[in-house]
Amino acid sequence: MSSTSAVSGKPRHPAYVAVAEKRAADVQLKVADGITRFAGSMMFVYVHVVIFAVWMLVFEKSPWPTLTLVVSLEAIFLSTFVMIGQNRQASFQQAKADHDFTANEQELHTNTELTQQIHVLTQELHRQLCKPATPQG
Template sequence: MVVHHRRRTEDVQLRVADAITRFAGSMPFVYIHAVVFAVWMVFLESSPWPTLTLVVSLEAIFLSTFVMIGQNRQAAFQQIKADHDFVEQELELKTNTELTRAIHVMTTELHRRLIDGEGEQ
């Protein structure tokens, strides 16, 4: 997971995508757009709808791309985490199996000694 994070911070394109996605998913982004669109519609153009529709459509295309980049990043991180967790669980299972076998051997030996010890007295 550390390697994934380091690779991500070293890649300029991914840092830019993360920054845009972080800003686009914030309330300041919403406020800025509300103000800009309101000013545009009320003060700058008498008929803003065709241009505004074009701008909003293009922005939606780019923002959806950044959302998909974020989802791909999250999916890659989750895969790395799942792989790591699998390896750790397999190691834990192996350790628990070895401990269970050792306990079985010690219990068997203890029972054998107790039974043999009773017969001698």
């Protein structure tokens, strides 16, 4: 498993790579990610401004009841995509936390072993350097 992003080539956290690969393998999640990405862009705002302006000015004499219905339905679906995005972020954060915990535990174990070895070597060095003087006779 590579720890770099296919898009940017920048190094990525291994947990991010694992979650991204899992999400990329699921078509439904890829569609949800695409919709969420578009819905969170300024292009989404511009498209809606144009569509609603044309609708209200050209096609409907009294657009408010239908517009209210459409906007309410869209808000329901968009809030679902927001929650999907939050779930994705939570999944990544949990995977990262798990990975970091494991790495930190390994680091702690290594540091403890090194500290113990340094202690043993220091005691041995102290014993060698501080030998009691033998009486000269």
